[in-house]
Amino acid sequence: MRTITLIVLHCSGTKTTTRYGVERCRADHLRRGWKDIGYHYYITRDGVVHDGRPLEQVGAHCKDHNQHSIGICYEGGLDACGNPCDTRTRAQRTSMRALLTRLHQQFPSAIIMGHRDLSPDLDGNGHVEPDEWLKQCPCFHAILDYEDLEPTDLLNGGN
Secondary structure (H helix, E strand, O other): OOOOOEEEEEEOOEEOOOOOOHHHHHHHHHHOOOOOOOOOEEEOOOOOEEEOOOOOOOOOOOOOOHHHEEEEEEOOEEOOOOOEOOOOOHHHHHHHHHHHHHHHHHOOOOEEEEHHHHOOOOOOOOOOOHHHOOOOOOOOOHHHHOHHHOOHHHHOOOO
16 A cells, blocks of 8 residues: 555545536546546535545545645535535535544545645745645635544654
């Protein structure tokens, strides 16, 4: 098994008025020349968690971080007008938490964060701030939403 240090959350970047299921996502990724869907898990609006790439395989979801991460994408992320927005349904939130809880048990030292949190720290202050995000994905604050699942030593300041 690969060494997993990150669990990266994504959104599909689709409007609430548009269905973008796992097979459509997979087909789009295959059209890009990838060998499969880039994510390890994909959560549709009905809360169903679909398997993507096997965990043993490197994903294609976050440049420079694929080797040591698990990618999870939820369907949505844009409101009806196309603006970034936390569009997760109650079913998606429930499924995402259950999946993250299971993965946290399997990979207790992995840090959960959003794709946007891995943007470059342009001003070098040690924090990636909203004006430095390359994209809004996953359109919610993943680190805060799942801080109870972060590694204990991270929450204790590394002690």
